[in-house]
Amino acid sequence: MKQLKEQKIYKTVLEHGSDILQSPGFISSGKSVQHGNMSVRQHSIDVAKCSLKISRKLPFHFEEKDLVRGALLHDYFLYDWHNKKVRLKDIKEFYKLHGFSHPATALRNAKKEFKLTKREEDIIKKHMWPLTIKPPVCREAWVVTLADKYCSLLETFHLRHGDIA
Numbered sequence: 001m002k003q004l005k006e007q008k009i010y011k012t013v014l015e016h017g018s019d020i021l022q023s024p025g026f027i028s029s030g031k032s033v034q035h036g037n038m039s040v041r042q043h044s045i046d047v048a049k050c051s052l053k054i055s056r057k058l059p060f061h062f063e064e065k066d067l068v069r070g071a072l073l074h075d076y077f078l079y080d081w082h083n084k085k086v087r088l089k090d091i092k093e094f095y096k097l098h099g100f101s102h103p104a105t106a107l108r109n110a111k112k113e114f115k116l117t118k119r120e121e122d123i124i125k126k127h128m129w130p131l132t133i134k135p136p137v138c139r140e141a142w143v144v145t146l147a148d149k150y151c152s153l154l155e156t157f158h159l160r161h162g163d164i165a
Contacts (some may be wrong), residue, residue: 006049009049009052009053010049012052012064012068013045013048013049013052013068013072016064016065016068016069017048017068017069017072019114020069020072020073020114021045021072023113025076025109025113026041026044026072026076027041029041029044029075029076030042037155037158038155040075040077043075043151043152043155044071044072044073044074044075044076045072046151047071047072047074047075047144047147047148047151048067048068048071048072050147050150050151051067051068051071051140051143051144051147052064052067052068054143054146054147055067055139055140055143058143060139062139062140062143063117063119063140066117066119066120066123066138066140067119067123067140067143067144069114069116069117069120070119070120070122070123070124070127070140070141070144071123071144071147071148073106073110073114073116073120073123073124074103074106074123074124074127074144074148075102075106076106076109076110076124077102077105077106077109102128103124103125103126103127103128103132104125106124107121107124107125110124118138119138119140119141122136122137122138122140122141123136123138123140123141123144126141126145127141127144127145127148128145128148129145
């Protein structure tokens with residue numbers, strides 16, 4: 001039963017995000033570590049799956065397509081934030097500020113490659129709340145924010161084995 005639910009969740013991720021999953025940028029994010037030993041690519045997929053699971057337990061309507069796409073692109077910053085030699089234009093030692101700055105970078109990169117809805121933009125831009133001062137506006141962004149923190153915690157403490165709960 002659990003395996004069937006997992007298959008349905010992943011099928012929904014594929015249905016709404018296959019173009020993202022197949023994009024060169026997203027594929028290359030599999031080479032960068034996010035938390036613990038988890039790649040940015042796998043982390044983003046896990047956040048999308050977790051977001052769907054959370055949304056389906058709540059008594060509200062969610063735009064699943066926006067939820068999935070925003071979750072897949074929430075960390076689309078396309079650099080290795082662990083590499084202390086990497087620099088952004090005007091920010092020296094930005095790696096210390098990665099938590100604050102990467103949502104804007106991810107949004108900029110995502111806009112270059114994909115047509116985004118306002119919900120998707122809200123998800124990407126505000127998923128690091130409260131570090132991003134303005135809180136999410138839409139339900140989907142709140143769910144992705146929660147799922148991201150949950151997945152990050154599991155990854156950081158190496159508690160993720162196989163699919164998330």
